[in-house]
C-alpha cells in the first residue's frame with residue numbers, strides 16, 4: 471500500500487520543508503550579502519535603478535568616496551570576538567567535533583588569520599580594488615584620467631588606493647597617490663574628520679546593538695550548547711563565528727561558517743540588524759554629529775564638480791574608512807528611514823532594539839560593505855525628451871543611482887545644476903559648524919575640507935609596476 475502524504479512528509483529532511491519552492495519563486499539567501507561591515511564587496515541594486523546615464527546624458531565629471539577594500543579583520547573584532555573563540559577552540563581539545571552535525575568541520579578547521587595580519591588588506595581586497603579601477607575606466611571611457619587620487623594614511627586605505635590605480639591607469643606610474651594624514655587635530659580637513667571630532671565616539675551604538683545581540687544569540691547558544699555540552703558557547707563566540715563567515719571568505723574565498731545549516735537565513739538577518747542598529751547610532755541618523763562630519767566632504771566635492779575652472783580634473787577618487795561614507799549619506803539625506811513620512815524626532819523609533827524592522831532602508835550591508843563607494847556625477851544632457859538641455863547631477867551608491875529627496879527635477883534620478891546647488895546650500899545650512907558641534911579644543915581647527923586644492927600635501931607618489939599589486 472502507498473504511504474500517505476503525511477508519512478512521506480515525516481521522512482523528509484527539515485531543510486527540504488523549510489525551503490519550500492512555489493510556482494515562479496524559489497527562496498534564495500546569500501549570507502555574504504547580509505554581513506554589514508564585513509560583507510565582501512557586492513552591488514545590491516538598492517534601488518534597482520539603471521547605472522547607465524539617463525537618455526541623452528553623458529557624464530562629464532565624477533567624484534568617488536570609497537571605503538578601503540577587504541581586510542583580514544579589524545582589531546576590535548579580532549580581540550573581542552574572533553581571537554577568544556579560536557583560543558577556546560584550541561583549549562577544548564577533548565571535544566570530538568566529528569560527532570557534531572553542522573559543526574563537524576571544526577575537527578580540522580584552522581584559523582584563517584593570525585594576530586599580525588589584523589587590519590591588512592587581503593588578496594581579495596587588492597583584487598577587488600583593482601577591479602573597481604578597471605570598472606571606472608569602463609564606466610567613463612571619455613573622462614580624462616586623474617593625475618592624482620587621495621587616501622587617508624592608514625596602510626589599508628593606501629594599499630586600496632594603489633590597487634585601484636593599477637586598474638585605472640593605462641601606463642604604469644601615470645597616476646599618483648596622495649596620502650592625507652589621519653590627524654586627531656585636522657578639523658574637517660582630512661579624509662578621516664571623525665578622528666578629529668571629540669564628540670564622536672567609536673563605541674557609540676554598542677549598548678544599543680548589545681540588546682538585540684543578546685536576544686538573537688540566545689536560541690543559537692542553547693542549540694549549540696545542547697549539541698556540545700562543555701564548550702559553553704557564549705554570545706561573543708556566536709557573534710565571532712558569524713563574523714568569521716565574512717572574514718574567512720575574503721581571506722580564503724569561502725568559509726564553512728556561512729553554511730545555512732549552521733546559521734539559518736533569519737539568524738543572519740538578525741546578525742545584520744544588530745550591526746545596523748550599531749551603525750545607526752555610530753555613524754547614522756541616530757548620531758547627532760554624523761551630518762556635521764559628513765558635510766565638509768559633500769561641500770568640497772560639490773564645489774569641485776560644479777567649478778568652471780578650465781583644465782579641472784574630470785575624475786576625483788578618495789579612500790577612507792567605513793565611518794565617513796555613511797556620515798556623508800546623513801549629510802546628504804540618503805538611506806533615511808524617516809524620509810517620505812516620519813520625522814526627525816522619530817528616527818530612533820525606526821530602529822527598535824527588541825525586534826527587526828525589515829522595512830528599514832538603513833542597511834549597513836548596503837551602506838558600508840568592504841570597498842563601498844559613493845559617486846557624484848556631473849552630466850551633460852541634450853535631447854533628454856521632456857527636459858531642457860543642460861547640466862545635471864546624480865548620486866550613485868555601489869553603482870545604484872539614488873533618489874535625493876530634495877533634488878529631483880532632472881531625467882531619472884538626476885537634478886539640474888540650479889537644484890543641486892540649492893540642495894548643497896541647504897544641506898550646508900543644516901550641518902554648518904563642524905568644530906562647534908564636535909567640541910574641538912585644539913588650535914587651527916577648520917570647518918571646511920580643502921585637501922583637493924592644498925598644494926602643501928604635494929603631488930603624491932607613483933605606485934609602481936602592476937605585478938607588485940598581487941604580492942602579499
Ligand SMILES: *[C@@H]1O[C@H](CO)[C@@H](O)[C@H](O)[C@H]1NC(C)=O
Nearest residue numbers: 528529530531612849850851
Ligand atoms: C558639456 O556641455 C558644455 C556646454 O554645452 C560643453 O562646453 C562641454 O564640452 C560638454 N562636455 C561634454 C563632456 O560633453
Ligand SMILES: *[C@@H]1O[C@H](CO)[C@@H](O)[C@H](O)[C@H]1NC(C)=O
Nearest residue numbers: 554555556557558559560561
Ligand atoms: C586557553 O588557555 C590559555 C592557557 O591556559 C589561557 O591563557 C586562555 O585564557 C584560554 N583561553 C580561553 C578562551 O579560555
Ligand SMILES: *[C@@H]1O[C@H](CO)[C@@H](O)[C@H](O)[C@H]1NC(C)=O
Nearest residue numbers: 699700701702703704705706
Ligand atoms: C560560560 O561562560 C560564561 C562567560 O564566560 C561564564 O560566565 C560561565 O560561568 C560559563 N559557564 C560554565 C558552565 O562554564
Ligand SMILES: *[C@@H]1O[C@H](CO)[C@@H](O)[C@H](O)[C@H]1NC(C)=O
Nearest residue numbers: 803806808809810812813814
Ligand atoms: C530624515 O527624514 C525626516 C523626515 O522627512 C526629516 O525630518 C529629517 O530631517 C531627515 N534627516 C536628515 C538628516 O536629513
Ligand SMILES: *[C@@H]1O[C@H](CO)[C@@H](O)[C@H](O)[C@H]1NC(C)=O
Nearest residue numbers: 756757758814815816817818
Ligand atoms: C537618538 O538616540 C541618540 C542616542 O541616544 C541621541 O543622541 C539622539 O538625540 C536621538 N535622536 C533623536 C532624534 O531623538
Ligand SMILES: *[C@@H]1O[C@H](CO)[C@@H](O)[C@H](O)[C@H]1NC(C)=O
Nearest residue numbers: 769770773898899902917918
Ligand atoms: C562650502 O564651501 C565653500 C567654499 O569653500 C565655503 O565658502 C562654505 O563656507 C562651505 N560651506 C559649509 C557649510 O561648510
Ligand SMILES: *[C@@H]1O[C@H](CO)[C@@H](O)[C@H](O)[C@H]1NC(C)=O
Nearest residue numbers: 653655656911912913914915
Ligand atoms: C596654528 O597655525 C599657526 C599659524 O599658521 C601656527 O603658527 C601654529 O603653529 C599652528 N598651531 C598648531 C598647534 O599647529
Ligand SMILES: *[C@@H]1O[C@H](CO)[C@@H](O)[C@H](O)[C@H]1NC(C)=O
Nearest residue numbers: 617618925926927928929930
Ligand atoms: C605638483 O605638480 C604641479 C603641476 O604638475 C607642479 O607645478 C608642482 O610644482 C608640483 N608640486 C610638487 C610639490 O612637486
